[in-house]
Amino acid sequence: MQRPTKAFNLPxxxxxxxxxxxxxxxxFGLNWFVVKATGxxxxxxxxxxxxxxxxxxxxxxxxxxxxxxxRKHVVVSAELLSVLGCxxxxxxxxxxxxxxxxxxxxxxxxxIGLAFSLPAAKAMIPExxxxxxxxxxxxxxxxxxxxxxxxSPLLGGLLLALHWLDLRGFLLLNATSFxxxxxxxxxxxxxxxxxxxxxxxxxxxxxxxxxxxxxRPGLVETIVLGGLIxxxxxxxxxxxxxxxxxxxxxxxxxxxxxxxILAVGGILGGLRLTLNxxxxxxxxxxxxxxxxxxxxxxxxxxxxxxxxxxxxxxFGFCYSCFEIRAITITQNLTEPDFLGRMFGIxxxxxxxxxxxxxxxxxxxxxxxxxLTLVIIGxxxxxxxxxxxxxxxxxxxxx
Numbered sequence: 001m002q003r004p005t006k007a008f009n010l011p012x013x014x015x016x017x018x019x020x021x022x023x024x025x026x027x028f029g030l031n032w033f034v035v036k037a038t039g040x041x042x043x044x045x046x047x048x049x050x051x052x053x054x055x056x057x058x059x060x061x062x063x064x065x066x067x068x069x070x071r072k073h074v075v076v077s078a079e080l081l082s083v084l085g086c087x088x089x090x091x092x093x094x095x096x097x098x099x100x101x102x103x104x105x106x107x108x109x110x111x112i113g114l115a116f117s118l119p120a121a122k123a124m125i126p127e128x129x130x131x132x133x134x135x136x137x138x139x140x141x142x143x144x145x146x147x148x149x150x151x152s153p154l155l156g157g158l159l160l161a162l163h164w165l166d167l168r169g170f171l172l173l174n175a176t177s178f179x180x181x182x183x184x185x186x187x188x189x190x191x192x193x194x195x196x197x198x199x200x201x202x203x204x205x206x207x208x209x210x211x212x213x214x215x216r217p218g219l220v221e222t223i224v225l226g227g228l229i230x231x232x233x234x235x236x237x238x239x240x241x242x243x244x245x246x247x248x249x250x251x252x253x254x255x256x257x258x259x260x261i262l263a264v265g266g267i268l269g270g271l272r273l274t275l276n277x278x279x280x281x282x283x284x285x286x287x288x289x290x291x292x293x294x295x296x297x298x299x300x301x302x303x304x305x306x307x308x309x310x311x312x313x314x315f316g317f318c319y320s321c322f323e324i325r326a327i328t329i330t331q332n333l334t335e336p337d338f339l340g341r342m343f344g345i346x347x348x349x350x351x352x353x354x355x356x357x358x359x360x361x362x363x364x365x366x367x368x369x370x371l372t373l374v375i376i377g378x379x380x381x382x383x384x385x386x387x388x389x390x391x392x393x394x395x396x397x398x
Contacts, residue, residue: 006128006129006130006133008129008133008137009128009129009137009188011184011185011187011188012121012124012125012128012129012185012188013137013140013141013144014144014181014184015079015121015181015184015185016121016141016144016145016181017141017144017145017147017148018148018177018180018181018184019079019082019177019178019180019181020145020148020149021148021151021152021177022173022174022175022176022177022178023110023174023177023178024148024149024152024153025152025155025156025170025173025174025177026086026170026171026173026174027152028152028153028156028170028256028259029156029159029160029165029167029169029170030044030047030103030167030170031044031237031241031255032156032160032241032252032255033095033098033166033167034047034098034103035241035242035245036245042362042363042366043100043362044238044241044362045238045358045359045360045361045362045363045365046100046104046359046362047100047103047104047107048107048234048238048358048359048362049358049359049362050104050107050108051107051108051110051111052111052357052358054107054108054111054112054115055111055114055115055347056348058111058112058114058115058116059115059119059344059345059347059348060206060344060348061344062115062116062119062120062340062343062344062347063119063205063206063209063340063341063342063343063344063345064205064206064209064340064341064344065116065340066116066119066120066123066339066340066341066343066344067123067205067209067337067338067339067340067341068205068340069192070190070191070192071120071121071123071124071127071190071192071340072120072124072185072188072190072192074116074117074120075116075117075120075121075124075185076182076185076186077116078112078113078114078115078116078117078120079113079117079178079181079182079185080182081109081112081113082109082110082113082114082117082174082175082178083175083178083179083182084109085105085106085109085110085113086106086110086171086172086174086175086178087172087175088105088106088109089102089103089105089106089109089171090168090171090172090175092105093167093168093171095166095167095168096166098167106171113178115347118343118347119340119343119344119347120340121185122327122330122331122339122343123339123340123343124188124190125137125138125331126331126336126339127190127336128188128190131332134328134331134332135273135276135279135280135324135328136273136274138273138324138327138328138331139270139271139273139274139324140270140274142266142269142270142320142323142324142327143266143267143270143271143274143320145266146263146264146266146267146269146270146316146320147263147267148263149259149260149262149263149266150259150260150263150264150267152259153255153256153257153259153260153263154256154260156170156256157252157253157255157256160252161252161253205341206341208338208341209338209341209342209344209345210341210345212335212338212341212342213338213341213342213345216333217391217394217395218282218329218333219330219333219334219342220391220394221282221387221390221391221394222282222326222329222330222346223345223346223349224349224387224390225285225289225322225326225384225387226323226326226346226349226350227349227350228379228380228383228384228387229289229292229319229322229380230350231350231357232357232376232379232380233315233319234357234358234361235357235358235361235365235372235376236296236315236373236376238358238361238362238365239361239365239370239372239373239376240255240258240259240308240312241255242365242366242369243308243369243370244258246369247303247305247369247370248305254305257309258308258309258312259312261309261310261312261313261316262312262313262315262316263316264313264316265312265313265314265315265316265317265318265319265320266316266317266319266320267320268313268316268317268320269316269317269318269319269320269321269324270320270324272317272321273321273324273325279332280324280325280328280329280332281325282329282391284321284325285321285322285325285326286384286388288317288318288321288322289318289322289380289384290381290384291314291318292314292315292318292319292380293377293378293380293381293384294377294381295310295311295314295315295318295377296311296315296373296376296377296380297373297374297377297378297381298311299311299370299373300370300371300372300373300374300375300376300377301374303370326346330342330343330346361376
C-alpha cells in the first residue's frame with residue numbers, strides 16, 4: 001500500500017458531518033412525533049431493536065465486502081441506498097396517522113447503508129491520512145459530527161415550534177443530506193490497494209479476520225468496551241424524551257436543550273483530543289467511562305432537569321473521548337488488509353446487543369422512568385470492572 005502523505009481530506013471530513021446532520025434531525029423528529037403520538041417509548045424501542053438486528057447481520061458481511069471491494073464504491077452505494085430509502089418512505093408515510101411499518105422499513109434501509117458506509121469510511125482514513133495526523137483528523141471529524149448533533153435539535157426545535165414540518169418533512173431533509181454526502185464521497189480520489197484479502201472467499205475472509213482480532217487483546221478490549229458504551233448510550237437516548245414528556249412538562253425545547261448539551265460535551269471531548277499530541281492509551285478510556293457512570297447515577301437518584309442537563313454534557317464529553325480513542329487505537333493496531341473486517345467486528349459488537357438493549361430499555365423506561373438512569377450507570381460500572389479483569393487475564397495468558 002502507498003504511504004499516505006496528507007493529514008487532511010475535506011470531502012472525507014465533511015461527508016459524515018452532512019449525513020449525520022440530516023440523520024440526527026430526522027431522529028429528533030422521529031423521537032418526538034412517535035412519543036407524542038403513542039405516549040410511551042415502547043415503539044421507539046421496537047424501531048431501534050429492529051435496526052439493531054439489521055446492523056447485526058450487516059456487520060457480519062460488511063468487513064468482507066470492505067476488504068474485498070473498492071471502499072469508495074462501497075460507501076457511495078450505501079449513501080445512495082439511504083437517499084432512495086428516505087424518498088420512498090416519505091411517500092409511504094402518513095404523518096397524521098403514524099404507523100410502525102414505514103418507520104421500521106426506513107430503519108432497515110438506513111441501517112443497511114450504515115452497516116457498510118461507516119466501516120468503509122473509517123477504513124479509508126489510514127489509507128488517506130498520515131499516522132501523525134490520524135488522531136487529530138478523527139477528533140475533528142467527531143467534533144463536526146457533534147456539531148451536527150447540536151445544530152439538529154436546535155433546528156428541529158425551531159421547526160417544531162413554527163409548525164413548518166411534519167415527520168415527512170424531516171424525512172425529506174434527511175434524503176437531501178444523504179444526497180450531498182453521496183456527492184462528497186464520490187469526489188474523493190481513492191484507488192483500492194492490492195492486498196491478500198481480495199484473494200480470499202467469504203468464509204476464509206471471515207475466519208482470518210476473527211482470528212486476527214482475537215490474537216490481539218488491545219483490539220478485543222476496544223471492541224467489548226465499544227459494545228457496552230453504545231448499548232447504554234442508546235438507552236440514554238430513550239430516557240431523555242420520556243423524562244421531558246412525563247417529568248418536565250412535555251416542552252420540546254427542553255428536549256432540544258438536552259440533546260444540545262449532550263453534543264456540546266462531545267465537541268469539548270473532541271477539542272480535548274484535537275489538542276492532545278500524545279498517543280491514545282486504554283487507561284484513559286476507563287477514567288472517562290467511570291466519570292460518565294458516576295454522573296449518570298447522580299442523575300438517576302436526583303430527578304431534576306438541571307442535573308440531567310449537566311449530566312448529559314458530562315456523558316457526551318466522556319463518550320466522545322472514548323469513541324475517538326477507540327477509532328484511533330483500532331486504526332493504529334490493525335494492518336491495512338484487515339481494516340474492513342476489524343471495523344466490521346467492532347460495529348458488530350456495538351450492534352449485537354442493541355436490539356435486546358433497546359427493546360428492554362424501551363419498556364424499562366416506561367416502568368422505572370428516571371430510575372432507569374440508575375440501572376444504566378450501574379451496568380456501566382459493573383461492565384468496566386468485568387472487561388478490565390478480562391483484559392488483564394488475556395495479557396497474562398499471552
